[in-house]
Amino acid sequence: xxxxxxxxxxxxxxDYDRPSVAVDVVLxxxxxxxxxxxxxxxxxxxxxxxxxxxxxxxxxxxxLDEAASRALxxxxxxxxxxxxxxxxxxAPARDPRMRVxxxxxxxxxxxxxxMLPEGTDAAFYPAxxxxxxxxxxxxxxxxxxxxRERIRTKVLWSDIAFSLLEEEFTLPQLQSVYEILLGQxxxxxxxxxxxxxxxxxxxxxxxxxxxxxxxIYRRRGDKxxxx
Amino acid sequence: xxxxxxxxxxxxxxDYDRPSVAVDVVLxxxxxxxxxxxxxxxxxxxxxxxxxxxxxxxxxxxxLDEAASRALxxxxxxxxxxxxxxxxxxAPARDPRMRVxxxxxxxxxxxxxxMLPEGTDAAFYPAxxxxxxxxxxxxxxxxxxxxRERIRTKVLWSDIAFSLLEEEFTLPQLQSVYEILLGQxxxxxxxxxxxxxxxxxxxxxxxxxxxxxxxIYRRRGDKxxxx
DNA sequence: ACAAAAGTGTTGAGAGTACACCCATGC
DNA sequence: GCATGGGTGTACTCTCAACACTTTTGT
Numbered sequence: 001x002x003x004x005x006x007x008x009x010x011x012x013x014x015d016y017d018r019p020s021v022a023v024d025v026v027l028x029x030x031x032x033x034x035x036x037x038x039x040x041x042x043x044x045x046x047x048x049x050x051x052x053x054x055x056x057x058x059x060x061x062x063x064l065d066e067a068a069s070r071a072l073x074x075x076x077x078x079x080x081x082x083x084x085x086x087x088x089x090x091a092p093a094r095d096p097r098m099r100v101x102x103x104x105x106x107x108x109x110x111x112x113x114x115m116l117p118e119g120t121d122a123a124f125y126p127a128x129x130x131x132x133x134x135x136x137x138x139x140x141x142x143x144x145x146x147x148r149e150r151i152r153t154k155v156l157w158s159d160i161a162f163s164l165l166e167e168e169f170t171l172p173q174l175q176s177v178y179e180i181l182l183g184q185x186x187x188x189x190x191x192x193x194x195x196x197x198x199x200x201x202x203x204x205x206x207x208x209x210x211x212x213x214x215x216i217y218r219r220r221g222d223k224x225x226x227x
Numbered sequence: 228x229x230x231x232x233x234x235x236x237x238x239x240x241x242d243y244d245r246p247s248v249a250v251d252v253v254l255x256x257x258x259x260x261x262x263x264x265x266x267x268x269x270x271x272x273x274x275x276x277x278x279x280x281x282x283x284x285x286x287x288x289x290x291l292d293e294a295a296s297r298a299l300x301x302x303x304x305x306x307x308x309x310x311x312x313x314x315x316x317x318a319p320a321r322d323p324r325m326r327v328x329x330x331x332x333x334x335x336x337x338x339x340x341x342m343l344p345e346g347t348d349a350a351f352y353p354a355x356x357x358x359x360x361x362x363x364x365x366x367x368x369x370x371x372x373x374x375r376e377r378i379r380t381k382v383l384w385s386d387i388a389f390s391l392l393e394e395e396f397t398l399p400q401l402q403s404v405y406e407i408l409l410g411q412x413x414x415x416x417x418x419x420x421x422x423x424x425x426x427x428x429x430x431x432x433x434x435x436x437x438x439x440x441x442x443i444y445r446r447r448g449d450k451x452x453x454x
Numbered sequence: 455a456c457a458a459a460a461g462t463g464t465t466g467a468g469a470g471t472a473c474a475c476c477c478a479t480g481c
Numbered sequence: 482g483c484a485t486g487g488g489t490g491t492a493c494t495c496t497c498a499a500c501a502c503t504t505t506t507g508t
Contacts, residue, residue: 017287018245021317021328060244060326064317088315088330090248090291099287101248101330103315172487189489190471211486212478399460416462417498438459439505 024055047137082163251282274364309390
């Protein structure tokens with residue numbers, strides 16, 4: 001009752017306990033043919049020795065999106081990535097030290113952009129192995145599962161797959177991204193027909209791959225941020 | 228930098244300013260053939276005289292879902308509704324008094340369950356008129372638009388429409404709900420074919436409607452909370 | 455009998471599936 | 482030449498939109 005908005009007019013910040021608010025980011029990329037997630041290594045309790053998502057506390061003068069960008073910048077040296085809010089987690093005991101509400105985001109980057117700087121304790125791990133792992137801090141395994149599920153369904157109706165590739169790519173590469181995100185093989189001929197109107201060919205070809213070269217494409221109408 | 232999670236280990240709550248966290252709920256129902264939203268009336272600044280979504284500050288020992296339920300219970304006398312998290316809003320100046328991060332939810336209830344108790348200042352307003360109205364507090368017009376858009380797309384692939392009806396309903400009623408959520412007329416014959424496997428007929432019929440009675444249906448497999 | 459709303463069968467277009475096949479390169 | 486992966490055309494299936502039509506009530 002003391003928290004009822006009817007009392008908001010006379011609300012004095014000092015009168016009430018307030019939770020801390022963090023932003024945690026699930027950064028996905030594709031490496032070695034699997035979907036991988038960026039995680040940091042915790043050295044202090046709680047969850048010492050466990051892996052945790054990169055995250056920061058929200059500053060008083062920044063938006064949530066800015067906080068998510070900052071988390072990626074300071075933890076992974078990354079910027080200009082596809083970034084979208086995922087879900088907000090608020091179980092009272094999700095952090096044993098104190099009440100922390102976490103606004104989670106997910107991000108998608110191509111492999112080459114995911115080169116981590118020297119001296120980072122952050123590294124990539126296969127996303128599907130995290131569910132079974134026992135050394136994941138807080139509720140971060142659940143957050144990763146939520147992000148994994150989001151991209152699995154969103155790839156069906158949006159263009160997020162392109163965010164995991166460079167600007168130029170081949171159709172076999174693009175199909176591989178779809179297959180990894182969906183977790184199943186696709187028929188080559190049908191895949192191409194469905195994607196035909198979202199891509200445009202360049203005059204370049206791959207070479208040196210020991211077999212027939214493939215044409216290099218880019219996304220059609222690359223001005224729009226449709227994904 | 229001071230908010231970087233690397234400093235988390237030595238984090239002392241007293242060292243940092245923390246935002247307040249509120250939960251605001253967009254309660255939708257269908258009245259008089261239109262989609263309507265529950266809003267309260269503000270009497271004190273800021274935004275005195277404006278309409279605002281029902282909301283509460285998150286208590287230190289409750290989950291976000293519980294806070295959303297509490298908002299509906301204290302503001303609208305409602306319980307046992309379809310409730311789902313929508314989006315989290317964190318613009319630094321969205322509340323001019325102080326930093327408030329709002330976790331928004333949306334809820335769906337049938338008209339009869341949306342009878343408000345006596346002495347409430349809350350009332351229902353057509354959802355589509357809110358976008359044009361100028362007397363909406365905070366960023367609540369944007370939150371409502373976000374919820375409106377969510378149910379517009381979600382009705383296409385989920386069963387949320389049933390949450391706006393009683394347990395028993397006629398097919399014309401169900402079709403009307405779909406048409407209101409989608410904002411367009413549907414072909415009766417095709418609509419019935421698509422919904423056929425999600426409903427089951429009862430042996431009851433309507434009567435007294437001045438025209439041919441319609442059969443009363445209920446949702447098939449009503450055990451699952453699929454919506 | 456008529457108006458109005460409930461309810462049903464049929465058809466055609468288009469998307470999606472499965473399959474068969476050809477092409478270019480390295481070895 | 483042959484293995485391997487890149488690339489394309491066709492035929493079948495199923496969903497879905499559109500239409501035409503019948504049924505049942507109150508007046």
